[in-house]
Amino acid sequence: MESKHFTVSEVTKYIKNLLRNDDILNQIEVVGEISNFHHHRSGHMYFSLKDDDSKINAVMFKGNNFNLDFQPEDGQKVRAFGYIDLYVPRGEYQLYVESMIEEGEGDLYQKFLRLKEKLEKEGLFADEHKQPIPEFPKKIGLVTSAGGAAIRDIISVINRRDARVSILVASARVQGSESVGELIESLRYLDNRDDIDLIIISRGGGSLEDLWSFNNEILARGIVGASTPIISGVGHETDFTIADLAADLRAPTPSAAAELAVKDMVSIRNRFNNLNEQLYYKINKKIKDARKELDFILKNRIWRNPELIISDQRQEFDNISNDFSQAIESYFKDKYDEIGKLSLKLDGLSPLKILSRGYSITEKIDDDKSKVVSSIANLEKGDLIKTLLKNGQLLSKVKNIKEASND
Amino acid sequence: MTDKFNKEELSFEEAIDKLDVIVKELDSDLLSLDEAMDRFTEGLKLIKFCQRELDKAEGKLEQIVKEDGEFSKVISFDLPGEENNNQEDD
Numbered sequence: 001m002e003s004k005h006f007t008v009s010e011v012t013k014y015i016k017n018l019l020r021n022d023d024i025l026n027q028i029e030v031v032g033e034i035s036n037f038h039h040h041r042s043g044h045m046y047f048s049l050k051d052d053d054s055k056i057n058a059v060m061f062k063g064n065n066f067n068l069d070f071q072p073e074d075g076q077k078v079r080a081f082g083y084i085d086l087y088v089p090r091g092e093y094q095l096y097v098e099s100m101i102e103e104g105e106g107d108l109y110q111k112f113l114r115l116k117e118k119l120e121k122e123g124l125f126a127d128e129h130k131q132p133i134p135e136f137p138k139k140i141g142l143v144t145s146a147g148g149a150a151i152r153d154i155i156s157v158i159n160r161r162d163a164r165v166s167i168l169v170a171s172a173r174v175q176g177s178e179s180v181g182e183l184i185e186s187l188r189y190l191d192n193r194d195d196i197d198l199i200i201i202s203r204g205g206g207s208l209e210d211l212w213s214f215n216n217e218i219l220a221r222g223i224v225g226a227s228t229p230i231i232s233g234v235g236h237e238t239d240f241t242i243a244d245l246a247a248d249l250r251a252p253t254p255s256a257a258a259e260l261a262v263k264d265m266v267s268i269r270n271r272f273n274n275l276n277e278q279l280y281y282k283i284n285k286k287i288k289d290a291r292k293e294l295d296f297i298l299k300n301r302i303w304r305n306p307e308l309i310i311s312d313q314r315q316e317f318d319n320i321s322n323d324f325s326q327a328i329e330s331y332f333k334d335k336y337d338e339i340g341k342l343s344l345k346l347d348g349l350s351p352l353k354i355l356s357r358g359y360s361i362t363e364k365i366d367d368d369k370s371k372v373v374s375s376i377a378n379l380e381k382g383d384l385i386k387t388l389l390k391n392g393q394l395l396s397k398v399k400n401i402k403e404a405s406n407d
Numbered sequence: 408m409t410d411k412f413n414k415e416e417l418s419f420e421e422a423i424d425k426l427d428v429i430v431k432e433l434d435s436d437l438l439s440l441d442e443a444m445d446r447f448t449e450g451l452k453l454i455k456f457c458q459r460e461l462d463k464a465e466g467k468l469e470q471i472v473k474e475d476g477e478f479s480k481v482i483s484f485d486l487p488g489e490e491n492n493n494q495e496d497d
Binding site for chain 2: 146290
């Protein structure tokens, strides 16, 4: 009897029928965590629902998802209602979601927060555990997937910035059940070598599930306990993993980790070459300037006729002594003139000088004593007075006293 | 001063910064020729120190692989080409 054979399409359609006619799969309620969520331009939503052990692809058409009361996103735990059917072109079964509700925050995220809080409380992420990153690591150990995009980024950045740096790759899977063990093993191996100055542990971007290996307690303790400084570069800018918190330095991306690990020698080399050139240029200029100054001094005629110094000084001495005698002379002349002026002034003040100009002095004769009369109050009628004139004296008797009238 | 040129005590960046300071000092008129020569000699030492760092040979790119389940063999590592793009598991 000839065995019956089927085409691929026939098998697929047969299975499709089985699924469609199954009472349970026809109308089903599935609880899981959203991952790889993608809202297509067409309006349909494509994603997977997963738990710790398995995963099912799901689609929610525009007509069903337009009245969702939340924005689905990776890591979110949901309860989806719909049916299981087979998508013939790919031969894949999937969950056709007709409605969906939130089941609270995703389990994984909750686990992450719990672990973070626990290790934080313990002080595992404290600054005292952070080691300084070496300025010029000679050899860098790299823990990541040997086939990934992260390794390409890291190696090319390091080579571009400083080709002197050696790299030793200890490959490890960066997701899946074997991943944590491999990451720890590679890390431990590199840390135990004595020629590794710095370790980079890294992985490209992905969902929370994809990065889950980096949220492991044992790995975190391995990172903190390592004696080699460690830079982490896991996922994208916004991804924070436990490994990032445990590392001595966290970089936002794999290539940023390489940049933090290795200085850009291109610019440092330029700066050095420039300084090197300047040092010689500056000292040459200094010497040239000093020589110029010396030449200038040597050109002075003093060096050819030293006696010029003496004759110059003699001349200067003569000048000074001339100045001095002139100064003395004019000093005494000034004084002399001053004395002449003062004696003239003194002369003018003498009473005899006043008499010569026609004024007179009147004195009251009183018991042989004479007293100068300066007011009519000093005299009475009948008093004897003496008037002194420039060439003699008058003796008189007061006949009358008349007060000056003030008009 | 000279004992500071030990690698442990003076970092490369510090050496470059010091060199920068010396070049600036040589530019000013405040230094006597004697002082300038001293600075220059110090600068030469720094240059020698930096040059030694810069002249180091190109590094190696290697991978450690397992033999009988143990990391034991160092082989040279080639960057995965563009065709390996899809192996990124994200």
